Amino acid sequence: MFQEEIQRYYEALREPKINKIEELVREFIEKHVSSVVILNEGLIGAMGIIGQEFKASKLWVPEVLLAARNMHRGIEILKPELLKNNVPSKGKFLIGTVKGDIHDIGKNLVIMMMTGAGYQVIDLGIDVPQERFLEAIDKERPDIVGLSALLTTTMLEMKEVVKSIPKNFSSPPKIIIGGAPVTRKFSEEIAADGYGEDAIRAVELADQLLMSKGMI
Ligand code: B12
Known part of the structure; x- marks a missing residue:
C-alpha cells in the first residue's frame, strides 16, 4: 500500500x-x-x-x-x-486479555484469524483474572490457550497464568502468548509453548502445536 x-x-x-x-x-x-x-x-x-x-x-x-x-x-x-476460506473445526482455542489489561483489538484479530482457519474459539474477553482462565479451561477443555497483553505491567500477569495451568491440569492445553510488548525471549522465559508476533503467526503456531500432539 x-x-x-x-x-x-x-x-x-x-x-x-x-x-x-x-x-x-x-x-x-x-x-x-x-x-x-x-x-x-x-x-x-x-x-x-x-x-x-x-x-x-x-x-x-x-x-x-x-x-x-x-x-x-x-x-x-x-x-x-x-473468513472466506472457512474450513471445518480443527480444535478448540480459548483466549483472553490478561488481568489489568483492556486492550482487545489484537486479541479480536487473533480470534478472527483462528476462526477463519477452522478453530472453535472461546473468547473470555478483557481483564481476565487467572482463576477465570482456570475455570474456563476446566469447563471447556481447549486444545490451545492464548493470552494477550499490551502493557509491560500486565505481561507479568501472563507469567502467573502460564505457571498455574500445568499445576492444575494433568493434560494441560498448549499455551501461546502475544501482544505488542511480548517477545519470543519472554515467552521462553515464562515457559509458554509459543509466541506469535501477529494473528497469522498465531494460526501457524496453533497448527504446529496440534500437529506435534498428532491432532491434525
Ligand atoms: C488502542 C490503544 C488503546 C485503547 C485500547 C482500545 C481497545 N479496545 O483495545 C485505549 C485508549 C483504551 C488504551 C488504553 C491504555 N493504553 Co493503550 N494503546 C493503544 C495502541 C495505540 C494500539 C494498540 C492496538 O490495538 N494495536 C493494534 C493491534 C492489531 O496490535 P496488537 O494489539 O499488538 O496485536 C497484534 C499482535 O501483538 C498479536 N497478538 C495480540 N494478542 C495476541 C495473543 C496471542 C495469543 C498471539 C499469538 C498474538 C497476539 O496479533 C495481533 C494482530 O496482528 C497502543 C500502541 C501500540 N503501538 O501498540 C497503546 C499502548 C499499548 N497503550 C499504552 C498505555 C500506556 C495505555 C494506558 C495505560 C493509557 C492510560 N494512561 O490510561 C491505558 C491502559 C488501559 C488498560 N488497563 O489496559 C502503551 C503501553 C506502554 C507499555 N509499555 O506498557 C502503548 C504501547 C502506547 C504507548 N506507546 O505508550 N490504549
Missing part, C-alpha cells in the same frame, strides 16, 4: 464519523485489494501511527478510543473477506 493510502486510513481512524472508515474499507475491497493487505498495511499500519503519536503525547486517550472504535468497525467490514 502507498504512503498516501495508509494516510487515508490514518485520517479515517481519527474521524468522529464512523462512515469514513466504512467507506474506505469498502472502497479498497471493491478495488480488489487483498483483505490481508487492507488489514496489515491499512488498518494496523494506521493504528501504528496512532500508537507513536499517543506515545509522544500528541494524542490523548479519548482520541485513541475513537480510533479503536473505528478500527473495530473497519475490521467488522473486512471480516467476511478474511
Whole structure:
C-alpha cells in the first residue's frame, strides 16, 4: 500500500464519523485489494501511527478510543473477506486479555484469524483474572490457550497464568502468548509453548502445536 493510502486510513481512524472508515474499507475491497493487505498495511499500519503519536503525547486517550472504535468497525467490514476460506473445526482455542489489561483489538484479530482457519474459539474477553482462565479451561477443555497483553505491567500477569495451568491440569492445553510488548525471549522465559508476533503467526503456531500432539 502507498504512503498516501495508509494516510487515508490514518485520517479515517481519527474521524468522529464512523462512515469514513466504512467507506474506505469498502472502497479498497471493491478495488480488489487483498483483505490481508487492507488489514496489515491499512488498518494496523494506521493504528501504528496512532500508537507513536499517543506515545509522544500528541494524542490523548479519548482520541485513541475513537480510533479503536473505528478500527473495530473497519475490521467488522473486512471480516467476511478474511473468513472466506472457512474450513471445518480443527480444535478448540480459548483466549483472553490478561488481568489489568483492556486492550482487545489484537486479541479480536487473533480470534478472527483462528476462526477463519477452522478453530472453535472461546473468547473470555478483557481483564481476565487467572482463576477465570482456570475455570474456563476446566469447563471447556481447549486444545490451545492464548493470552494477550499490551502493557509491560500486565505481561507479568501472563507469567502467573502460564505457571498455574500445568499445576492444575494433568493434560494441560498448549499455551501461546502475544501482544505488542511480548517477545519470543519472554515467552521462553515464562515457559509458554509459543509466541506469535501477529494473528497469522498465531494460526501457524496453533497448527504446529496440534500437529506435534498428532491432532491434525
Ligand atoms: C488502542 C490503544 C488503546 C485503547 C485500547 C482500545 C481497545 N479496545 O483495545 C485505549 C485508549 C483504551 C488504551 C488504553 C491504555 N493504553 Co493503550 N494503546 C493503544 C495502541 C495505540 C494500539 C494498540 C492496538 O490495538 N494495536 C493494534 C493491534 C492489531 O496490535 P496488537 O494489539 O499488538 O496485536 C497484534 C499482535 O501483538 C498479536 N497478538 C495480540 N494478542 C495476541 C495473543 C496471542 C495469543 C498471539 C499469538 C498474538 C497476539 O496479533 C495481533 C494482530 O496482528 C497502543 C500502541 C501500540 N503501538 O501498540 C497503546 C499502548 C499499548 N497503550 C499504552 C498505555 C500506556 C495505555 C494506558 C495505560 C493509557 C492510560 N494512561 O490510561 C491505558 C491502559 C488501559 C488498560 N488497563 O489496559 C502503551 C503501553 C506502554 C507499555 N509499555 O506498557 C502503548 C504501547 C502506547 C504507548 N506507546 O505508550 N490504549
